[in-house]
Amino acid sequence: MYTDVSIEQVNEAMSRSAEAFSSYSKFSLSQRALLMKAIAREIEALGDELISVTMRETNLPEARLKGERGRTIFQLNSYADACERGDWLEARITTAIPEKVPPRPDIRKMLVPIGPVVVFGSSNFPYAYSTAGGDTATALAAGCTVVVKAHPAHPETSEMVAGAIRKALDVLQMPQDIFIHLQGASFAVGEALVRNPHTQAVGFTGSYSGGMALFNWANQRSQPIPVFAEMGSVNPVFLFPEKLEADPAAIAQMYAESITLGVGQFCTNPGLLIGLDSPVLDTFKGMLAEKLQQIKVGKMLHEGIAKNYQQKSLLMLSQPDVSCITSVSQDVINNSPEPILTEVSGEVFLKNPLLQEEVFGPFSMLVRCKDQDEMAAVARSLAGQLTSTLMATEHDYTANxxxxxxxxxxxxxxxLNGVPTGVEVCQAMHHGGPFPASTDSRYTSVGADAIKRFARPLAFQNYPDALLPDELKNANPLGITRSVNDIPTSQSL
Amino acid sequence: MYTDVSIEQVNEAMSRSAEAFSSYSKFSLSQRALLMKAIAREIEALGDELISVTMRETNLPEARLKGERGRTIFQLNSYADACERGDWLEARITTAIPEKVPPRPDIRKMLVPIGPVVVFGSSNFPYAYSTAGGDTATALAAGCTVVVKAHPAHPETSEMVAGAIRKALDVLQMPQDIFIHLQGASFAVGEALVRNPHTQAVGFTGSYSGGMALFNWANQRSQPIPVFAEMGSVNPVFLFPEKLEADPAAIAQMYAESITLGVGQFCTNPGLLIGLDSPVLDTFKGMLAEKLQQIKVGKMLHEGIAKNYQQKSLLMLSQPDVSCITSVSQDVINNSPEPILTEVSGEVFLKNPLLQEEVFGPFSMLVRCKDQDEMAAVARSLAGQLTSTLMATEHDYTANxxxxxxxxxxxxxxxLNGVPTGVEVCQAMHHGGPFPASTDSRYTSVGADAIKRFARPLAFQNYPDALLPDELKNANPLGITRSVNDIPTSQSL
Known part of the structure; x- marks a missing residue:
């Protein structure tokens, strides 16, 4: 239905985005917030038609998509508020001390937009991490123009959401090129977007191989640029004995739901459960397997993901000394996914790095450790993760x-004592993690701090008040919190 | 006098640093501050002997070195205060809303130390950007252990300062491996340090080629790590007509001093002056050349830098249509540096990218633009810079x-209306800039915000108060400023 844009079209889009950046980057915080809130309204106005198109394109059920649409609208509105509040600007003022030797000049600093941002839509969040998702919203909040490459698994959804953004720009009489939408399934389109000299940052949520391709292209440029790639993880869960003993059934129930939530297609899906060899671990294992088998999961997002789940699961099951706890019918695997629980000893897990790899879908592996030392060794062996969970009483925690x-x-x-799935959109959230969970452990992709990914500091030295941006003027006309001579305040000078 | 450490010694040092990190990363903010202040005291206690050793190793005069030592001590003390104040932690608390559907958990986030940091000493700041300089101080403030590779141009100075750090650790009975000092002039030592898997970040101030070697090694690792390389720039100065007309002599005096300050061996040295073709620009040019020739500069840091200055200056002078305004005696060039002012038209400058390159030393190039459009084109053609300066009245500014x-x-x-040399150590300073001025435009290497280079966010979800770090406990026992449900406050919850 949609054909890839040409490389010429990519380059032309980036030139237009750069041109629009020169005006949009000077939009006030409140103008940016206005745009973001208008986009939220226009997405809402797409109504049920959007939901039904996305259901067809992604196999995701109505309730989930309505929830995700709500989240996407909440993100746009709450990041718009954060944009206006201006804490993310990290405004700092150090006033002059003329009598110091040498004299200290007046210096003021704030974050300024980094330039045109390229956003790659993700397949598993057709709204919240796609066209008008978290990356687009935070880039717009930072004052950056955005070029989105639609995910080929939901091109029509993406086109509809792009239309809502265009309408918002139109209603507000803002330049259309603040936001540009491209279709493209090929690697060549992605590479051209990352390598274009106008591109100044990249946002991505997806696979390790996809994220690393973008990261490497970005670093091979004559001017390297930051890539914020969230590449998933196995989200280990450590089960400590006192907690597990207290109520294995409740924990099994909780994790059966978390492992199968959204057919396991969440980057925070708990793919690794680590416990100490004990009768209660056996009890828990049996309960979890039983509950997993009772849950009827839906279809996966698209055939490629389903096929990958099948292949990756079989690869895991084919590893030496890995046993399957749930009953897997080969036939069923070949058609639609069924939840799988596997088991392995700590010793085997430590010897086989492949067992650390993510199986995207409702799959989890129980690692049975012979003692606390082996559990520590397993923890130490892990690569960077988005999340880790401890099921532990306070006594378990302090004892370990x-x-x-x-x-x-x-x-x-x-x-602590929860599940990793369910990423709250709030300022204290950190969604990211040490490599390879993400390419830059210093930045979150969820919560208002994600705005900072698309900005860089600029210091103004010896500027008269009239020439300073409003954010840094003596009177503090925007009423933002600034650090003045090291003291946070929203007062004027 | 000093031989390179072996690769085995590098790897052994990184293992020791990682081991020490597991304890130092849990040191309280006040313990870290205590260490930093003790280091400052021990450097002071080295007294005049340190100054005389450094004078011998670097050719820098006593007054400059005493000033730089004072700055180094100030950095350690002021970053220690900032470390304790804790603003850099970006502590955020989002409290639970159990009645929300789904319930919102309690989430709290702060920056945590990133891991062992490798610091490469710089040649032009034997104290302030070397062994116990800004990178070391901010890494220690962040809770990271540090491995310093001494700059081979001042190994004895570095050894003495390392001794002061060791003594501070000894006095405070802290583990010696919090700080490890290595000598090494070869690329192999640098490469082994960057590629060692324990290394989690790199600080560097120096040349573009040196910085890019570190950056590429870091990105080729199986786990890429951040490199904060400050690689210098030409620090363009734009001379606008009304301002220049008002007092060309004063501006010429100011810039003659700035160009020759420290024999031009500052990364903020003004290497490019851009003006509009006019009689006053000629007047200014003559005055600047005259003043430059009156200034007797000292010896450069070492023979390699002097030789490089000579070669780079000659390369610039050999370019088509570049004229030399100061009188340069070939003999003098061959021995010790003399300040050089060159001139080129905007048209020629735009055609020859080589003219944008930094000549490290007391060298500057005047670019004569035929009109404002050409001046805009010159501005647009520039690569990323640490600083840019406008000599402009308010009218000049608004008109341009x-x-x-x-x-x-x-x-x-x-x-505005100043010189780029002289980098104030204060919170509002940003010392860094778009590539190639630095490898990461989002971070400063001067001012307390530089601490953030060596930290990453970690969110704690659903933690009971007792298990949270002090920084995030309800009572706010450290009295730091935190954002609680989006509102900055130092109150307890």
Whole structure:
């Protein structure tokens, strides 16, 4: 239905985006917020037609998509508020001390937009991490123009959402090129977008191989640029004995739901459960397998993902000394996904790095450790993760403090007695993590701090008040919180 | 006098640093501050012996070195205060809303230390950007252990300062491996340090080729790591007509001093002066050349730098249509540096990218533009810069607003009616800039915000108060400013 844009069209789009950047980057915070809120309204105005198109394109059920649409609208509105509040600007003022030797000049600093941003839509969040998703919203908040490459798994959804953005720009009489939408399934389109000299940052949510391709292209440019690629993880869950003993059935229920949520197609899906060899671990394992088998999961997003799930699951099951706890009918695997729980000893897990790889879908692996030392070794062996979870009483936690430290050092978010799925959109959220969970562990892709990905500091030295941006003027006309001579304040000077 | 460490010694040092990190990363903010202040005291205690050793190793005069030592001590003390104040932690608390559907959990986030940091000492700042310089101080403030590779141009100075750090650790009975000092002039040592898997970030101030070697090694690792390389720039100065007309002599005096300050061996040295063709530009040019010739500059840091200055200057002078305004005696060039002012038309400058390259030393190039359009084209042609300066009245500024915008988009600090040399150590400073001025335009290497280079966010979800780090506990026992449900406050919850 949609054909790839040509490389010429990519380059022409980036030139238009750069041209629009020169005006949009000077839009006030409140103008940017106005745009973001208008986009939210126009998406809402697409109504049920959008939902039904996306259901057809993604196999996702109506309730999930309505929830995700709500989240996308919430993101746009709450990031718009954060944009106006201006904390993300990190405004700093150091006033002059003329009598100092040498004299200290007046210096003021704030974050300024980095330039045109390329956003790659993700397949598993057709709204919240696609066309008008978190990356687009935060780039617009930062004052950057955006070029989106639609995900080929939901091109029509993407086209509709792009139409809503264009309408918002139109209603507000803002330049259309603030936002440009391109269709393209080929690697060549992605490469051209990343390598175009106008592109100044890249946002991506998807596979490790996809993210690393973008990262490498970006670093091979004559001017390297930041790539914010969220590449998923296995989100290890550590089951400590006192907690597990207290109520194995409740934990099994909780995790059966988390593993199968959205057919396991979440980057925070718990793909690894690590416990200590014990009768209660066996009890838990049996309960979890039973519950997983009772849950009827839906279809996966598209055939490619379903096929990948099948292949990756079989690869895991074919590894030496990996056993399958759920009953898997070969036939069923070949058609639509069924939840799979596998089991392996700590010793085998430590020897086979392949067992650490993500199986995208409702798959989890229980690692049975013979003692705490082996559990610590397993924790130490893990690559960077988006999340890690500890199912632990306070006593478990303090008795295993050194394991908790190792776990914390490997992830971006550490959860106590909960599930990793469900990423709250709020300022304290960190969604990201040490490599390879993301290409830049210093930035989140969820929450208003994600705006900072698309900005860089600029210091103004010895500027008269009239020539300073409003954010840094003495009177603080925007009423933002600034650090003045090291003290945070929203007062004027 | 000093031989390179072996690759085995590099790897052994990184293992020790990683081991020390597991304890140092848990040191409280006040313990870190204590260490930094103790280092400052021990450097002071080295007294005049340190100064005389450095004078011998670097050719820098006593007054300059005493000033730089004072700055180094100030950095350690002021970053220690900033470390304790904790603003850099970006502590965020989003409290739970159990009645929300789904329930919102309690989430709290702060920056945590990234891991062992490798610091490469710079040649032009033997104290302030070497062994116990800004990179080391901010890494220690962030809670990271540090491995310093001494700059081979001042190994004895570096050894003495390392001794002061070791003594501070000893006095405070802290693990010696928090700081490790290595000598090494070869690329192999640098490469082994960057590629070692324990290394989690790199700080560097120096040449483009040196910085890019580190950057590429870091990105070729199986786990890429951030490199904060400050690689210098030509720091363009735009001379606008009304301002220049008002007092060409004063501006010529100011710039003659700035160009020759520290024998031009500052990364913020003004290497490019851009003006509009006019009689007053001729007047200014004559005055500047005359003043430059009156200034007796000292010896350069080492023979390699002097030789490079000679070669680079001659290369510039050999370019078509570049004229030399100062009288350069070939003999003098061959021995010790003399300040050089060259001149070129805007047209020639735009055609020859080589003219944009930095000549490290007391060298500057005047670009004569035929009109404002050509000046805008010159501004647009520039690569990323640490600083840009506008010599402009308010009327000049507003009449050239679009040129000012272009200039601002290319640099990390924009100065009005001043000189780029002299980098104030304060919170509002940004020392860094778009590539190739630095490898990461989002981070400063001067001012307390530089601490953030060596930290990453970690979110704690659903943690009971007792298990949270002090920085995030309800009572706010450290009294730091935190954002609680989007509102900055230092109150307890």
């Amino acid at each position: 403090a050194s394991i908790a430290d190792i776990i914390a050092s490997k992830c971006g978010r550490i959860i | 607003a679009s040129i000012a915008d272009i200039i601002a988009s290319k640099c990390g600090r924009i100065i």
